[in-house]
Amino acid sequence: MKRLVVILCVLLLQFALGGSGQCRGTLRVAASEFPPSVIFDDDGTVRGYDALFLGRLAEGLNLRLKIEHYPFQRALRLLQTGEVDAMLGVQYRPEREQFAYYLDPPYVTEATTAFYVLTGKENLIRKYEDLYGLTVGTSIGVKYFPRFDNDPRLRKEPVRGGKMNFLRLLAGRVDAVAMDDVGGDYRVWEFGLTDKVCKAKYMSSEPQNVYLVLSRRSRFMPQREEIQEVLAQLLRTGVREQCMLEHIDQEAALAGRMPPNLIRAGNRHLKTGIVPPPDEPEGRGHKAPPLSLPPVCP
Incomplete structure (x- = not known):
């Protein structure tokens, strides 16, 4: 029942924003690897609960999604030039406001x-x-x-x-x-x-507030209020927590088991909203093939 309410809320919000089911473009998001939030496999697969959450956000905006793997500092440079539209896992720094628009609310606190x-x-x-x-x-x-x-x-x-x-x-x-x-x-x-x-x-x-940020050079800047509204709605209705549970299920299926301490940690963070990637998570020093999620766009 709760899942149905969440889906209905997102669909109603999508309708209110003028979404007609037609794709509005591709949102390119830069991210550094930080398991279990974002995991880049060697074959190019992108996993993790925040990868799932970004997919839900893209659905709510009628956008395709590409998650691209970069070390943190390089991702910031690409955000500055507008070569990516958004970046995951960014803490507030006054100097970054020149090129980054902080989407409110933060998804980690x-x-x-x-x-x-x-x-x-x-x-x-x-x-x-x-x-x-x-x-x-x-x-x-x-x-x-x-x-x-x-x-x-x-x-x-x-x-x-x-x-x-x-x-x-x-x-x-x-x-x-x-x-x-x-x-x-x-x-x-x-x-x-x-x-x-x-x-x-x-x-x-x-x-500690951690944000999804939008490049001020992104073509989606005019839609920043819409993006914030969908983001806030998803966080309010517990969609990120659902993504955490989905990820735990997926990992258990992949590995055939899931350690009890991770399950306990996941349940604890479901209650508190705490699962924080640090400001500058480690990168592998190379870019992995992007994750493409076209759940709404044809």
């Missing part, structure tokens, strides 16, 4: 940073102060939370990829790995480390 340690050492970090004296693996360019980011007394060693951090943890080169808790849980499962790596007791939750 809070971030939780976890610290991953070797199994059996979960009590190594029970409070923030326990980080002092430890070597913490981080990712280049990623923002975590202000106290951690700006603390000169911490010993942080950044690398480009999340997998490298976990390899360094296993080798004893770092004492802990800092990562978003849902993304981190997914990585631990993906890399087959569930029996070797766990989360420390201490985690930090901070307010």
Whole structure:
């Protein structure tokens, strides 16, 4: 019944915006990989709950969708030149307003940073102060939370990829790995480390708005109010949460199983709306073939 209400709301909104079922063009969205939000497979398949959510947004606007894989900084440059229409996973920075229009509301409002340690050492970090004296693996360019980011007394060693951090943890080169808790849980499962790596007791939750932004050079700028209205309606009616559940089902089908901690994390975030990609998620350094979703357009 709830799903039917959501679909009806979107269809009514689509009608109110003048949607007649005719395709209004292709929306090109740049995104960096951040499992389980956005996942780019080697064969060009794009998965993840926010990939699904962008598909629902495109449906509501009668648009085709292409999700293209770029490292974060390159995606920003393409947004600036208008070579892509939109970008996923952007935090507010005043200087970015010159070329990026922040679509309101943000689709994420809070971030939780976890610290991953070797199994059996979960009590190594029970409070923030326990980080002092430890070597913490981080990712280049990623923002975590202000106290951690700006603390000169911490010993942080950044690398480009999340997998490298976990390899360094296993080798004893770092004492802990800092990562978003849902993304981190997914990585631990993906890399087959569930029996070797766990989360420390201490985690930090901070307010953090993450936006879908529109290039000010995009041909869709005149429709920005329509896009915001559809986006707000989808968020209000729980469509993003539905996409999370769909993604969990898809991953379970692909892998034949889904680790209980990821299911619990998904359920927790369904209630809180928290599943935050960081401001500058890691990229593979290359562009994957785009995801094309023409659910409405012929």
